[in-house]
Amino acid sequence: MIVDIDGSYGEGGGQILRTSLSLAAITGNPISIYNIRAQRKKPGLAAQHLTAVRAAATICNAQVRGDALGSMMLEFIPGGAVNAGNYTFDVNEAQEGGSAGAITLVLQTVLLPLSLASGDSHVTLRGGTHVPFSPPMTYIEKVYLPILQRMGVQAKIELGAWGWYPQGGGVVQLQINGGQKFNGINLKERGNLQQVRGLAVVTELPSHIPQRMASRAENLLRAADLQAVVQPSRNKGIAPGAGLFLTAEYENSLAGFGALGRLGLPAEKVAQMACEELLKFHQTGAAVDEHLADQLLLPAALASHLSEYQTAKVSMHLKTNAWVIEKFELAKITVDEVQKMVRVQPSLLLPS
Numbered sequence: 423m424i425v426d427i428d429g430s431y432g433e434g435g436g437q438i439l440r441t442s443l444s445l446a447a448i449t450g451n452p453i454s455i456y457n458i459r460a461q462r463k464k465p466g467l468a469a470q471h472l473t474a475v476r477a478a479a480t481i482c483n484a485q486v487r488g489d490a491l492g493s494m495m496l497e498f499i500p501g502g503a504v505n506a507g508n509y510t511f512d513v514n515e516a517q518e519g520g521s522a523g524a525i526t527l528v529l530q531t532v533l534l535p536l537s538l539a540s541g542d543s544h545v546t547l548r549g550g551t552h553v554p555f556s557p558p559m560t561y562i563e564k565v566y567l568p569i570l571q572r573m574g575v576q577a578k579i580e581l582g583a584w585g586w587y588p589q590g591g592g593v594v595q596l597q598i599n600g601g602q603k604f605n606g607i608n609l610k611e612r613g614n615l616q617q618v619r620g621l622a623v624v625t626e627l628p629s630h631i632p633q634r635m636a637s638r639a640e641n642l643l644r645a646a647d648l649q650a651v652v653q654p655s656r657n658k659g660i661a662p663g664a665g666l667f668l669t670a671e672y673e674n675s676l677a678g679f680g681a682l683g684r685l686g687l688p689a690e691k692v693a694q695m696a697c698e699e700l701l702k703f704h705q706t707g708a709a710v711d712e713h714l715a716d717q718l719l720l721p722a723a724l725a726s727h728l729s730e731y732q733t734a735k736v737s738m739h740l741k742t743n744a745w746v747i748e749k750f751e752l753a754k755i756t757v758d759e760v761q762k763m764v765r766v767q768p769s770l771l772l773p774s
């Protein structure tokens with residue numbers, strides 16, 4: 423069965439493409455996507471998306487048509503089962519002059535196919551690690567992977583170099599244990615907040631900046647009666663960059679928030695932006711942040727049992743990703759927009 427996907431549906435962004443690529447690799451189904459990223463200012467494949475296409479094609483020996491920068495259509499025919507192995511995916515190879523395209527999103531494209539493949543894999547990723555409109559690598563490490571680990575995904579990352587917008591230049595090593603089976607997850611209740619942990623980080627900037635970010639964040643969180651420890655950190659890099667990344671650790675869940683620095687934005691303001699996000703989430707009482715909610719759909723659809731979780735916000739990304747996954751007939755996804763409860767009932771049609 424060829425799965426036909428309209429890339430302009432709903433959110434109309436890159437996630438439609440990446441989810442389709444992961445599922446094509448996993449199921450072996452050919453896909454045909456048109457109107458790729460039609461809702462974005464610069465539609466079609468950008469460097470990050472093209473890297474994700476090539477990464478997915480590499481791991482399952484796919485034949486591909488339309489794999490060029492700016493392309494709004496793609497045909498992708500998997501050549502067989504996903505092969506575990508050693509791979510390097512570099513967003514700079516997709517675009518002359520380099521790119522800070524988010525390698526976290528490339529990571530998410532190949533993670534589940536390689537977790538299900540027989541054999542272990544090692545993946546080196548090069549590009550942006552902490553760039554706007556994508557999960558920061560710190561979020562992948564502290565929130566996404568630990569929650570996926572509970573579902574049976576066994577993977578570790580090591581950040582070798584920070585990659586900020588616009589220079590990129592980040593490096594991550596990803597180790598994935600293959601041959602896994604995924605369980606469903608229940609995140610309907612988060613339990614009490616145990617601790618907020620944070621990292622206030624700079625590269626190629628003076629040490630007072632991470633210190634100011636960390637102490638403002640700790641003060642703001644403690645003023646709201648939350649236990650918080652924020653670690654200042656100063657690192658080498660190919661360019662200056664700054665950010666603050668917070669993880670809210672609840673008894674039964676994790677949620678992540680962050681803010682990126684830029685020229686002219688005071689360190690204290692960066693801290694305040696990240697803390698406001700966290701506090702807003704904390705007040706909702708939900709177990710799953712807006713972003714994890716859309717990212718959990720894919721592993722939940724591939725699991726052996728039902729998953730249910732309550733999110734702080736039902737985003738357009740969430741509804742769009744649910745639509746893409748249902749096209750592959752792998753799961754029935756129900757989103758209760760009033761209770762903000764997501765229910766993923768896998769149909770267990772995965773090839774064994």
Ligand SMILES: Nc1ncnc2c1ncn2[C@@H]1O[C@H](COP(=O)(O)OP(=O)(O)OP(=O)(O)O)[C@@H](O)[C@H]1O
Pocket residue numbers: 433434435436437438459462470471527554555556557558561678680712713714716717739
């Ligand atoms: N601050 C954040 N923390 C965690 N995840 C995030 C954050 N910001 C964005 N994301 C996630 O990044 C993904 C972005 O998907 P999207 O379709 O917008 O992709 P994209 O390739 O960046 O596309 P486009 O350029 O088309 O917007 C979503 O899964 C979203 O939840």
